[in-house]
Amino acid sequence: MNSKNNRKVKEFDFTRRDTDLLQTFKTLMDEGYFNEIFEKYRDPATRYAFKVLTLKQVASYKIQLACFRHLNDLKRSICDHDFPFEYDLNDCHLILNFAKLCPDVSVNKPVPLMLWQQAILCLNQGWRTKSDNQKRFTYALISVARTNGKTYLTNILLAYSFLIENAEEYNQDYLYSAPVDKQSIKGWRYIRQTFQQLSNTPGFKKLIKNQRIEVNDETVKNRKTFSNLQRLTANSGQFDAYHFLLAIVDEYGDPHYANGAMGKITSGQVQKVNHETLAISTAYDNPNCPMFRDEKRLTEVLEKDNSREEDRSLLMVWEQDDIAETDRPETWVKSNPLLDLPSMRETLLNGLLDEKAHRSSSGDIYKFQNRNLNMWLATSANKYLRLDDIQQSIVSNFNFESRDCYVGFDLSRFNDDTAVAFVFPYTDDKDQRFFIYQHSFVPTAHSQKSIVLKSQQDGIDYEAAEKQGFATISKNRFGEIDNEVVGQWYLDFVREHNLNVKAFIYDAHLAAPLIEWLSQQCPDVPFVTLRQGTLSLDPPTRELRKMFEMRRISMLDDPILQYSLINASLFENAYGVKVDKESRSAKIDVVDAIIDAISEAQYWFTNPERNEIDSKQPFAGWSQEKIDDYYKNDFSF
Structure with a gap:
């Protein structure tokens, strides 16, 4: 040249x-x-x-x-x-x-x-x-x-x-x-x-x-x-x-x-x-x-x-590039550049090998990976997902138009967000895959009606997420989430992208008024309640994690979604597992909504018409007291 x-x-x-x-x-x-x-x-x-x-x-x-x-x-x-x-x-x-x-x-x-x-x-x-x-x-x-x-x-x-x-x-x-x-x-x-x-x-x-x-x-x-x-x-x-x-x-x-x-x-x-x-x-x-x-x-x-x-x-x-490098000491110089110093190499390497052996035998190898190999991990033993599984799922775009999808819904309680999650099942080179997308509705009533304070409390930049289209911050003078705003956003999104909603899955508690209104607007969509005990949530919870581990989940670079997935931990009892959070301020509303949607979306590959049921509104006509009673008596602990 x-x-x-x-x-x-x-x-x-x-x-x-x-x-x-x-x-x-x-x-x-x-x-x-x-x-x-x-x-x-x-x-x-x-x-x-x-x-x-x-x-x-x-x-x-x-x-x-x-x-x-x-x-x-x-x-x-x-x-x-x-x-x-x-x-x-x-x-x-x-x-x-x-x-x-x-x-x-x-x-x-x-x-x-x-x-x-x-x-x-x-x-x-x-x-x-x-x-x-x-x-x-x-x-x-x-x-x-x-x-x-x-x-x-x-x-x-x-x-x-x-x-x-x-x-x-x-x-x-x-x-x-x-x-x-x-x-x-x-x-x-x-x-x-x-x-x-x-x-x-x-x-x-x-x-x-x-x-x-x-x-x-x-x-x-x-x-x-x-x-x-x-x-x-x-x-x-x-x-x-x-x-x-x-x-x-x-x-x-x-x-x-x-x-x-x-x-x-x-x-x-x-x-x-x-x-x-x-x-x-x-x-x-x-x-x-x-x-x-x-x-x-x-x-x-x-x-x-x-x-x-x-x-x-x-x-x-200076960090390790892959979790597999944990067992390859010859690569540890990536995170420990002092290993290249001849006078330090033997002492430092022996110390690292001893620490790795200790952490392996005690069952917390993730602490060695995090602290000594400089790798960001969701390091609690009961974390639902590994950080690298979440990061590997991020894609730059996805075509929503005219696709089958399943919707999961988690209604706000106290200072939580309300989350609407969409799961799009599809095949790619004969692999079964899911694309997940969410939109959160953010209250400020319990954070002095300040979105800045709310963002600091939750560790999420909600204003940035709203600009990216992943959130709607409460605009009313009370700082509360307006169910009409939630419902209208959902209807507009479905119509804008000509989506074929195969099922709308939700937790029945407190959701009856909004669900009844939505079911009237969408008479052809099955509205399905999902019991919130481990017996009901165990299969979709495990399925979602398996798909993440198999690299068959994709999602946009959504800060709320990533934050929620990182925060999710596993709760287990004799009947199975479900996601939980380790602290009150941690937000997993989005994960709850996604698992709700996965509970039905996982069957799309084998029986996509399974929700063509007679009763599309199982709680239609029920009093709030009756729904609350159903909800309270449905846990299997």
Whole structure:
């Protein structure tokens, strides 16, 4: 290929099934596309990127994506005048030289950094805006398994920003945040020790004295510039008072950050020049948290190299790519990059093998996978579904038009959502499959009529879900769900897509008025009650899980649906199983509705006309008292 064509930046979408990341890179290398980059940049981040993508370094898919983005952005910075960022090797040298002098608190002296650690520092500091040389990345999310040196890197970046990069800036706020006070005290001890050791290090002793640095249990103060580094916790509620130049968010995967703390941190930074929020963590046991959502979103950003969405966010995740790698120690370097350090390899590997054996024998191997292999899992032993089964089911689109479907309905009680679920059975290459779709109706009556508070309580961004078409937020002045709105939405959706509803399955409790009205509007649709005991729910509950495990479920990228599936746990008694939730605030209304629909949809493949029954309205004419009595006496415990 001629040099002129090699000057043109190519763009890729790795979400496409016909576009493979590593094969794409190999083709580009063979064409000489990256020759100029290879010759010009020999810094650690670029060398690490080439090493990863040429498979000389074992790395996770997300690290491969981050490396490809770095190389193609280097190409953009040279060949595309409109690309607003450039890579400054001088800033790379500055942070690396500082790191050589910054002590590791575990040994009280500087420790040589591995290539992957140097790459993080260079990517963070080297990418700059062309217009004013400010840091490109205003948000960075770094995730790696436990005991792999996250603290050391955090301390280097924090001390560098406070002492060197912004030493002449006055009245600046800096943040070190951890979920709760106990965790923040531990992290702060390392930060305080770093500054104390630097104050006794040649080259920094005079600098720290001149800046009149004071370190205590809560702050690091620069008495010369009146800048402060604060220790705060996610549940302190004090972030609104500050405009942080650099914010370190430690253990971001902890559920305490689900209270909107990150939004309070970043909202105060919008007026700051050269600001950044650095979130660092290992995967936690509950993926219903802001970190998992950020990681998922930014992974999609990396995959879409042809889009310039969130160009100022950095994502680097060292993790295992597949649960099967649990039994392949040779791959564990993906989540534990310190395994490549000769002096650490034997000790770390033996420790990991011992922990795996211990967790296997005690029946909680998922804890090893989560904590030591940095894998997001639904880790409770009684979780209904595995996270990877849920994630593998997401598709970009589905054609609803003129299909057979089954509808499940779960009516709101107290602060729960009302859920309408559609299950579309179909065959694909002779496999039996289900596509599931839901719409939730969200009350605000018990959350001070505030959808923001309701979202925080439930851990679901309902406003975003409503914009995507997956929810309707209560609009009446009482904050209650209007059954007429629910019924009309259902009728409109069915008519819009010309659906052939084979059965409408519901829990009879409190539903009689709405069901009676709907049955009058849809006289040809069988309305079927489903007893809510384990004896009745066991078959569809097991069927849905089996179809997820066999990869025969598909669904859209619906945050409410995913949240509900992740939250669902199994309750078991002598009569069978059904889904339940582990906490009162957990939302599984959607899952209940889907299982209701599956109870009939599972027979579509063998007997699609089974619901052509005489009594299509089994509760028509019944009093609410009689229905309640039927409901109460129907449990088989």
